[in-house]
Amino acid sequence: MGIGHVQIVYDGQCPLCSSLVRMSRLRLRVDSVELIDARLADPRIEELVAMGYDLDEGMILRCDGQIHHGAAALRMLAELTGKPDLPTRLLRSPQTAGHIYPILRQGRRLLLHLLGRRPFGR
Structure with a gap:
């Protein structure tokens, strides 16, 4: 049974984020995937920020009415891809995803700095 519609809000100026989103095989298990670049003017992004989500602290995945x-x-992305490889299986664990995500977030910040790109809202 497939999942209906999934939205992924990510940093379109971050090569790491863009690669992660492109590499996922969501389209094999999800009926509809909508990729939303958080750097573009979009009322859905404004809504998420107004709800208190800090996009510098992480990407957002909306699925089945949950944010x-x-x-x-990251864990949900791994869950929805259905890939059987070891990295994906590890990321399905909340503990592992919780340990790895801060490293990815710091890598994103460093990469944006090296590329001369600014974080959100600055």
Whole structure:
């Protein structure tokens, strides 16, 4: 049974984020995937920020009416891809995703700095 519609809000100026989203095989298990670049003017992004989500702290995945942020979004992304490889299986664990996501977030910050790109809202 497939999942209906999934939205992924990510940093379109971050090569790491873009690669992660492109590499996922969501389209094999999800009926509809909508990729939303958080750097573009979009009322859905404004809504998420107004709800208190900090996009510098993590990507967002909306699925079945629930919002997953940061490590929880990464875990859901791994869950929805259905890939049997070891890295994906490890990321399905909330503990592992919780330990790995801060490293990815710091890598994103460093990469944006090296590329001369600014974090959100600055």
